[in-house]
Amino acid sequence: xxxxxxxCDQTHGFEAWFGSSSDYDDxxxxxxxxxxxxxTRAVEKAVMAPSISGTKKSGPAPDVASxxxxxxxxxxxxxxxxxxxxxxxxxxxxxxxxxxxxxxxxEKREIYGEATPAEVKKLKEDGVPVSALPDAPPDPSKVN
Numbered sequence: 001x002x003x004x005x006x007x008c009d010q011t012h013g014f015e016a017w018f019g020s021s022s023d024y025d026d027x028x029x030x031x032x033x034x035x036x037x038x039x040t041r042a043v044e045k046a047v048m049a050p051s052i053s054g055t056k057k058s059g060p061a062p063d064v065a066s067x068x069x070x071x072x073x074x075x076x077x078x079x080x081x082x083x084x085x086x087x088x089x090x091x092x093x094x095x096x097x098x099x100x101x102x103x104x105x106x107e108k109r110e111i112y113g114e115a116t117p118a119e120v121k122k123l124k125e126d127g128v129p130v131s132a133l134p135d136a137p138p139d140p141s142k143v144n
Contacts, residue, residue, distance in 0.1 A: 001069050008035035009042035017072070019138075036132050039120030073137040080136050087112045095119035102128040 002021055007013045012035050018024040024045075027033050034041045087110040090097045094113030100106035112133055115123070123130050 001065075005046040006033070006035075006043050007046040008038060008040045010035065010038050010040060012037040013046060017069075034117055034132075038124065039115075039117035039132075041117055076134040076137050079134055083110075083112050083133055086110065089113060095123060098123055098128050098130060099126070102126075 001017050001019060002024070003015055003017050004024055005013065005015055014036055016024075016033065018027070024033070028043065031041045033043045035043055090111045090113040092114045094111065095115045097106060097111055097113070098115075101108055101111070115130070120130055120132075
């Protein structure tokens with residue numbers, strides 16, 4: 001796993017984890033990396049300080065990193081499973097339905113679905129609370 005500091009064309013800074021450097025390059029080229037604040041896909045790597053190892057053996061760092069990665073992936077799986085089990089799936093009608101709920105035109109309930117970055121940006125500008133659902137991490141039994 002590799003962590004990148006990223007920034008969007010609106011200067012929002014955030015971090016994201018990728019399986020490898022080539023995974024980031026592939027996802028960015030396909031327009032799958034987006035800003036969690038404004039939804040734009042105009043994202044690039046930000047300058048970040050490299051992690052440099054000293055000359056002395058530092059102990060169990062690889063084991064700790066592996067445990068942290070495992071915990072983060074498990075948390076993402078649990079969040080996604082909770083949403084899928086307890087929220088109403090509205091598909092690509094998400095933006096319209098979220099706005100209707102916010103404006104009281106539709107019953108108040110928790111929903112999830114798909115929206116374009118432009119739709120997400122407009123919802124946020126209008127004060128409609130929205131958040132990206134974490135991608136489903138790969139099945140641990142299928143990870144190298």
